[in-house]
Amino acid sequence: MSTRHLVGVAAAVIVAAAIAVGSSSDSRPNSQHNCRIIPGDASWPPTSVWQQLNKTVDGKLIATIPIAAVCHTTLFDQSNSLFDQDACNALRDNWNFPETHLPSSSSPMAYPFSNNSCNPWLDPRTPCTLGSHVVYSVNATAVSHLQAAVAFAKQHNIRLVIRNTGHDYLGKSTGAHSLGVWTHHLKSIGLIAAYKGTGYTGAALRVGAGVEAIEAYTFANRHGLVVVGGNCPNVGLAGGFIQGGGHGPLSSRYGLAADQILEAEVITAAGDFITATLENEYSDLLWALRGGGAGTFALLVSVTVKAYPELRVSSASLTVLNDGTNADALYASIGSFIQTTLPSLVDAGGYGCLGRGALRLHDQPRLRAGSHLDHLLLPALQTFKDKGLQYQYASAESTTFLDRYNELQKTASWNVSDYNLGGRLVPRKVAVNDTANLMAAVRYISSRTLMSGVSYNLQKGVSSADGGAVNPKFREALFGISIGTAIDYQDWAATLAAQDQITNELLPQLEKVTPDGAAYLNEADYQATDFQHLFYGEAYPRLLAIKHKYDREGLFYAKTAVGSEEWAEGPDGRLCRNPEYRK
The missing domain is CATH 3.40.462.20 (Vanillyl-alcohol Oxidase; Chain A, domain 3)
Structure with missing residues (x-):
């Protein structure tokens, strides 16, 4: 079995395989205003509720099984029928390449953010656990799927994590005890031959959150155009890359990827599907999305970016x-x-x-x-x-x-x-x-x-x-x-x-x-x-104000993202309000 196929099988197991993590009757106290709930809490949704979410998102709910489960004889405290030493060896051979993790809704490319929970190089008798992997993911292919995930996380006070390709060295695209929103399959891409807006008139591309750099480059080339993307071909163009600034081969000619954003379609923490432009009431949000960091202001659906004539x-x-x-x-x-x-x-x-x-x-x-x-x-x-x-x-x-x-x-x-x-x-x-x-x-x-x-x-x-x-x-x-x-x-x-x-x-x-x-x-x-000064500089106070305007309750959290200092992860991975934070 190839590594790519193996990863696909592991990622396709829906709901029932991981439901056991929520079956405990532990009634540890937590407050919606202070801590997110985790599996084992009495308020963690039962199987029937997760199954209803699965129906709402058209069967797109994925229960996480770490891709290295094939290397362990025990999975989630039970005998593991997925154990396969040949498949494990193949996984090890390809572990360091992004193509191994791209088909997974949960596998961190930056391994430390798994908290060493399912390590393919350890003795097979070492148990495979969820650790810091997301518990479930919604494999979003429609706006309604994104809205359903946001609504579910809010209703049940569950930590929400946004993941695109998983190219992430700061641990923003994974998180313990969380519901993940996997945007990797939002692959729409279209040409706007004559975009007209504030400060720019010309060709543009509208790309879904899951479009990778090579996909955008190839589409642009077919139309005699180029766009600013990254060096690595399978880094997502619209996602953490562009929201974090994003430099690439054409940046010395056209600027950062964030400089190219003309419009952004997003889901807000309130669940609204809006388009932020320089001309409408969401211009402050667009400003924040143009380099203020990912995973904290809103859930990106698509961006419209400038496109330029082909060049030697x-x-x-x-x-x-x-x-x-x-x-x-x-x-x-x-x-x-x-x-x-x-x-x-x-x-x-x-x-x-x-x-x-x-x-x-x-x-x-x-x-x-x-x-x-x-x-x-x-x-x-x-x-x-x-x-x-x-x-x-x-x-x-x-x-x-x-x-x-x-x-x-x-x-x-x-x-x-x-x-x-x-x-x-x-x-x-x-x-x-x-x-x-x-x-x-x-x-x-x-x-x-x-x-x-x-x-x-x-x-x-x-x-x-x-x-x-x-x-x-x-x-x-x-x-x-x-x-x-x-x-x-x-x-x-x-x-x-x-x-x-x-x-x-x-x-x-x-x-x-x-x-x-x-x-x-x-x-x-x-x-x-x-990190506030080091990553964001003098823009941080304005960014924090925009964060509070659009996400007052802190639904969107990511490590080192704007507003993340208001939260802290406990030894058990639970995300709680930071008692040391003062506004």
Whole structure:
């Protein structure tokens, strides 16, 4: 049985398989105003109520069985008929790839957010439990399904979680004892040939919440257009990516993905299906959705985004090896590259990905609209040559963005479940004027673990500074640095310690050189204690006011999202009002 088929089988078990988790008669007290209910509470809905919800959503209710259940002989305290060692081995072989988790309504790509509850690498006799997986999910394919999920969660005081593709390093798309809303199959996509609105007239696409980047790129290409999306082909365009800002290969030319939003169809906490535009009474909500973070203001159904004429795109790959004797020259050359070549490159519409591990610098790929990429990179190549560094370089050009993008995907590897994550934005002024201290921090981190950087100029394509809720410091960045420490599937304590290393040792090296700095909220450290300032900056007070306006009772909750400080997760995973929070 293939891993993809296996995941599909596990995700298709409806209602009855997981009903046992709610059968306890425990009557632990909780208040609707203070805590969400969890399985075992007397008020947890009985089987008949879940079955009625299943009918309401046209049989789309999924009872979670973790995809790693095939690796365990015990499931939910019962003998597990799904146990299959061959299937488990196949799952392990493909565990780190997003395609393994995409067909699941519950599996976190960032493994730590499962709370180690159903680990495919542990002894088969280790029980498989729900842990921090959602208890049920509504596989939404219609607006009515989304409204039913919102109404059910409100009526029964159950934690609600929104999940699209599951590309999520901050734990927003999963949560213990919750009802999930799975938007991955909202795949509508349509062309608006001549959109007319405030500040924009031109082509646009209306895309459902489940449309992935490659699907949007392909549709746009058929109509001679391009749209701003992400690097990874199966990241959802409309969802956490775009609501968190969203940078991608065309961002230095057209701005962030959030800058492209013209309209947003959403379900509010009140259950209303509305369209937010700059011209109507929901313009403040649209502002928040344009970079203020996902999972907290409303439930996204679709977005309308700007589309641009097709263009020629070139790319280049540069690899420089650390042979153990050339580290000083290597880091000096990287510093020179960041200080001199990189600003010119992004100002010309370029966008780059740099990776630095223990043995190599890999600059791959570097996309720019138009030609002459070789000319822009020539100074950097000369620097490496002058320093006596051996390098490999190649470049190519395509007549369409999609052709070049697809070529680059042939050598790309999108492992998503290998690492804990943390990140920091590097302002242009720091990169150019304080290069030595920046490179000292980079050298410290990269000698201990993996790190990568993505470079851009995000000043372009922005109609006004008030056009969206993106942290203003994001606009000032020349690049963002991401840090990854390895997940140890055999040692849960070591995995948690590796995240702590990012928080307490590695990121502070960058914080020293970027005081009063910022982080890209989609690729940041979820343990950041000052996330309000770090992720959202000066936009946070306005965002919090909008959150309270549209979701006064806090139905929509996500880790590090706006308003999340008003809640706290207990040792048992129960979500309760934070007693230490004061408005």
